[in-house]
Amino acid sequence: xxxxxxxxxxxxxNLGSLLRYVHLHxxxxxxxxxxxxxxxxxxxxxxxxxxxxAGLVSEAAPRExxxxxxxxxxxxxxxxxxxxxxxxxxxxRLRAARVGLGGCILDRRETDRPRGMPLLDTVRPLADFVHDxxxxxxxxxxxxxxxxxxxxxxxxxxxxxGLTPTIGSAEEPVDAALRSALGAAGRVTVGNHADVxxxxxxxxxxxxxxxxxxxxxxDIGIGAGIIAGGRRVAGYGGYGGEVGHMVVNPYGxxxxxxxxxxxxxxxxxxxxxxxAGRAGETGRxxxxxxxxxAMSGDSQAQFAVRQVGEWIGFGVGNLANIFNPEAVIFxxxxxxxxxxxxxxxxxxxxxxxxxxxxxxxxxxxxGLGNDAALIGAAELAFAHLLDxxxxx
Amino acid sequence: xxxxxxxxxxxxxNLGSLLRYVHLHxxxxxxxxxxxxxxxxxxxxxxxxxxxxAGLVSEAAPRExxxxxxxxxxxxxxxxxxxxxxxxxxxxRLRAARVGLGGCILDRRETDRPRGMPLLDTVRPLADFVHDxxxxxxxxxxxxxxxxxxxxxxxxxxxxxGLTPTIGSAEEPVDAALRSALGAAGRVTVGNHADVxxxxxxxxxxxxxxxxxxxxxxDIGIGAGIIAGGRRVAGYGGYGGEVGHMVVNPYGxxxxxxxxxxxxxxxxxxxxxxxAGRAGETGRxxxxxxxxxAMSGDSQAQFAVRQVGEWIGFGVGNLANIFNPEAVIFxxxxxxxxxxxxxxxxxxxxxxxxxxxxxxxxxxxxGLGNDAALIGAAELAFAHLLDxxxxx
Numbered sequence: 001x002x003x004x005x006x007x008x009x010x011x012x013x014n015l016g017s018l019l020r021y022v023h024l025h026x027x028x029x030x031x032x033x034x035x036x037x038x039x040x041x042x043x044x045x046x047x048x049x050x051x052x053x054a055g056l057v058s059e060a061a062p063r064e065x066x067x068x069x070x071x072x073x074x075x076x077x078x079x080x081x082x083x084x085x086x087x088x089x090x091x092x093r094l095r096a097a098r099v100g101l102g103g104c105i106l107d108r109r110e111t112d113r114p115r116g117m118p119l120l121d122t123v124r125p126l127a128d129f130v131h132d133x134x135x136x137x138x139x140x141x142x143x144x145x146x147x148x149x150x151x152x153x154x155x156x157x158x159x160x161x162g163l164t165p166t167i168g169s170a171e172e173p174v175d176a177a178l179r180s181a182l183g184a185a186g187r188v189t190v191g192n193h194a195d196v197x198x199x200x201x202x203x204x205x206x207x208x209x210x211x212x213x214x215x216x217x218x219d220i221g222i223g224a225g226i227i228a229g230g231r232r233v234a235g236y237g238g239y240g241g242e243v244g245h246m247v248v249n250p251y252g253x254x255x256x257x258x259x260x261x262x263x264x265x266x267x268x269x270x271x272x273x274x275x276a277g278r279a280g281e282t283g284r285x286x287x288x289x290x291x292x293x294a295m296s297g298d299s300q301a302q303f304a305v306r307q308v309g310e311w312i313g314f315g316v317g318n319l320a321n322i323f324n325p326e327a328v329i330f331x332x333x334x335x336x337x338x339x340x341x342x343x344x345x346x347x348x349x350x351x352x353x354x355x356x357x358x359x360x361x362x363x364x365x366x367g368l369g370n371d372a373a374l375i376g377a378a379e380l381a382f383a384h385l386l387d388x389x390x391x392x
Numbered sequence: 393x394x395x396x397x398x399x400x401x402x403x404x405x406n407l408g409s410l411l412r413y414v415h416l417h418x419x420x421x422x423x424x425x426x427x428x429x430x431x432x433x434x435x436x437x438x439x440x441x442x443x444x445x446a447g448l449v450s451e452a453a454p455r456e457x458x459x460x461x462x463x464x465x466x467x468x469x470x471x472x473x474x475x476x477x478x479x480x481x482x483x484x485r486l487r488a489a490r491v492g493l494g495g496c497i498l499d500r501r502e503t504d505r506p507r508g509m510p511l512l513d514t515v516r517p518l519a520d521f522v523h524d525x526x527x528x529x530x531x532x533x534x535x536x537x538x539x540x541x542x543x544x545x546x547x548x549x550x551x552x553x554g555l556t557p558t559i560g561s562a563e564e565p566v567d568a569a570l571r572s573a574l575g576a577a578g579r580v581t582v583g584n585h586a587d588v589x590x591x592x593x594x595x596x597x598x599x600x601x602x603x604x605x606x607x608x609x610x611d612i613g614i615g616a617g618i619i620a621g622g623r624r625v626a627g628y629g630g631y632g633g634e635v636g637h638m639v640v641n642p643y644g645x646x647x648x649x650x651x652x653x654x655x656x657x658x659x660x661x662x663x664x665x666x667x668a669g670r671a672g673e674t675g676r677x678x679x680x681x682x683x684x685x686a687m688s689g690d691s692q693a694q695f696a697v698r699q700v701g702e703w704i705g706f707g708v709g710n711l712a713n714i715f716n717p718e719a720v721i722f723x724x725x726x727x728x729x730x731x732x733x734x735x736x737x738x739x740x741x742x743x744x745x746x747x748x749x750x751x752x753x754x755x756x757x758x759g760l761g762n763d764a765a766l767i768g769a770a771e772l773a774f775a776h777l778l779d780x781x782x783x784x
Contacts, residue, residue, distance in 0.1 A: 153748065211628075212627050212628045212632075224714075226714075228620055228623075228625045228626070228627065228632065229623055229624075229625070229626060231620075231621055231623070232621075233620045233621070233625070233714075233715065234620070234621060234716070235604050235620065235715055235716020235717065235749075236603075236604045236716050236717060236718045236752065237716055237748055237749075237752075238716075239716040239746075239748055239749060240604075240620065240714065240715055240716040241714065242713040242714065242716075242746060242749065243713070243714055245713040245744070245745075245746055246710045246713055246714060247640070247706065247709070247710055247744055248639070248642070249642060250640070250641060250706070251643070257746055258743070259709075259743060259744050314639065314642070317639070317651075318638045318639055319714075321634040321635070321637045321638055322616075322618075322632065322633065322634065322635055322638060322711075322714065323625065323627055323632055324626070324627020324628050324629055324630075324631040324632040324634075325627065325628060326628045351650070351651060352637070352639055352651050353637075354631075354634060354637055354649055356545065356629060356631055357627075357629075357631060357634065360628065360629075
């Protein structure tokens with residue numbers, strides 16, 4: 001414990017709170033900010049003026065309210081003037097976006113990523129996207145930094161990224177390589193794809209208001225971003241949430257990690273395609289092909305979805321007993337499977353999770369859809385600004 | 393976010409920080425407190441004087457230091473004058489203790505608990521212990537409250553206790569019944585046995601300094617207290633950590649919870665005794681019998697320990713991938729099994745946990761031994777005092 005915060009620290013904290021509020025909730029009247037932040041009207045006025053001068057928010061009279069009296073000014077984030085770059089390194093594609101303060105996507109680019117492409121080889125196309133988007137910007141736009149979501153393990157200490165065993169195993173300094181390639185686009189912060197998706201669904205998506213959340217991302221492998229008591233379960237090295245390597249079937253298939261029967265060997269892309277008799281196919285399109293075939297009545301596709309659905313419910317039941325969450329969110333290919341197997345997943349989960357652990361659980365798909373990882377990556381960059389709006 | 397803390401709040405916070413420090417670390421010189429708490433010498437003097445007046449700490453000159461100059465006064469917690477009652481409701485026994493500020497056990501009582509004894513029937517013998525211990529106290533001793541550790545699920549909202557499926561299933565208002573039976577012994581706070589053990593091993597035991605800890609308690613069932621990022625993983629209802637019902641063997645034994653192959657069916661007391669050909673026996677003595685026989689070369693006992701050790705390592709590997717912890721602690725009967733099966737547990741864990749998740753893991757038995765739950769229960773009572781030393 002340290003001595004009490006000084007006035008400068010209090011001011012910085014209050015500026016951050018106000019900016020964070022409009023960043024997450026959009027245009028908000030001064031009257032509502034006063035009540036939400038527990039500060040008085042004159043303090044809100046001073047803070048808003050400082051943030052306006054800094055070019056971070058703007059104020060305007062609201063549209064006609066129909067009520068008598070002088071309407072409260074509305075404060076909004078300067079979404080078109082203040083932005084972050086968001087990059088997402090996924091198994092099959094690379095994506096980049098410009099995300100405005102407030103969380104809106106202003107511009108985006110995407111390209112395929114050949115499977116097995118070394119992580120460092122993704123730096124060039126991603127940097128090209130950033131440079132391309134920057135050319136379309138006017139001179140008065142401020143870049144706060146770049147956030148990167150990667151389907152891999154981002155080490156907390158230095159941003160060194162290790163891939164999961166299924167898609168590669170080298171540790172590569174993606175962080176440093178991007179920083180050097182981006183140059184002027186500033187500070188680079190790297191996070192795990194499922195972690196940043198979990199955090200953004202928690203702050204502004206389907207899990208808003210839930211303090212205990214399991215976000216599952218599926219592709220070849222399975223990763224989780226887990227929030228307990230409102231905070232991410234990061235673990236010692238920042239690696240927490242490797243639920244894809246929770247062994248669920250000791251007599252199951254060999255896994256790329258060297259173990260056997262890991263959850264991802266039962267619910268990942270390979271398992272679904274193999275059960276569907278389509279072992280030669282790969283990628284999200286192939287997964288969607290099975291899901292669509294199942295919905296059209298193809299019995300082998302239905303069998304595949306049922307098998308995978310059983311094991312999804314199984315693992316979610318285990319995680320429910322361990323974390324006692326309020327919400328479980330299915331992202332990536334798990335989203336597609338969830339949409340056709342929800343009842344079965346729920347039923348299998350119910351057989352494993354203890355009564356007090358299951359009834360209240362909300363199962364959902366990402367509220368931000370496929371953009372969760374991009375907006376989540378941008379949040380990594382905005383975090384510095386929100387911590388210290390005038391100097392962050 | 394709220395406005396900055398006022399001077400009264402800062403003072404209360406500082407008093408709590410100082411008292412918490414000596415409560416956890418024992419006698420500490422004013423000079424060390426000054427540096428540890430980041431406060432100046434005169435503030436430490438004022439705070440110490442207030443806590444002394446309140447009868448919570450005392451000050452004395454240290455023993456000869458051999459150094460020149462006036463030695464710094466040493467501040468110690470008033471362990472014999474300020475205490476909490478700690479109660480522990482376990483599968484086979486009931487325990488009670490008086491725990492002094494600072495965490496030392498001043499007095500204790502214990503009795504067998506017949507298996508299946510309803511939770512509410514434990515209230516009378518526990519209250520008798522408290523009354524008995526109180527008679528031996530002098531009039532100047534202050535009781536801060538009573539903490540209860542129970543092998544069951546304590547609901548965060550109201551202290552209602554639900555037993556695990558293996559030892560009963562009713563929810564009973566243990567909290568309210570104890571409050572009424574104890575009368576003058578004040579505020580009653582109930583927590584889960586593994587949770588309070590985890591917290592106390594984290595604050596003053598073998599996991600001090602580790603922010604990511606899995607504490608496992610074994611008896612008939614298996615429970616965990618899990619600490620992620622320095623805070624307990626409580627979950628939505630306060631029930632987090634029911635790792636005993638993580639299914640590890642989908643083709644395994646039926647569990648009392650209605651599922652099959654739960655971790656506790658493979659590593660709990662029943663599994664060990666059955667593998668050892670002693671299915672008729674029960675209790676910790678029976679478990680120790682198997683462990684001792686294994687150490688003496690009994691081949692069936694060795695087989696039993698090996699079987700259970702394999703599955704312990706299996707589940708710990710899963711938890712390592714999920715939480716990326718620094719320390720795993722084995723309490724209850726798992727402690728006994730761990731001591732003869734450590735190498736095997738480590739080896740099986742290594743086969744499941746990913747490389748970055750396993751090398752650094754420290755496996756330990758509780759630093760506070762069997763007293764972890766009692767001292768942890770007392771911490772529940774002390775928490776109110778430490779939050780607000782003069783009025784808590």
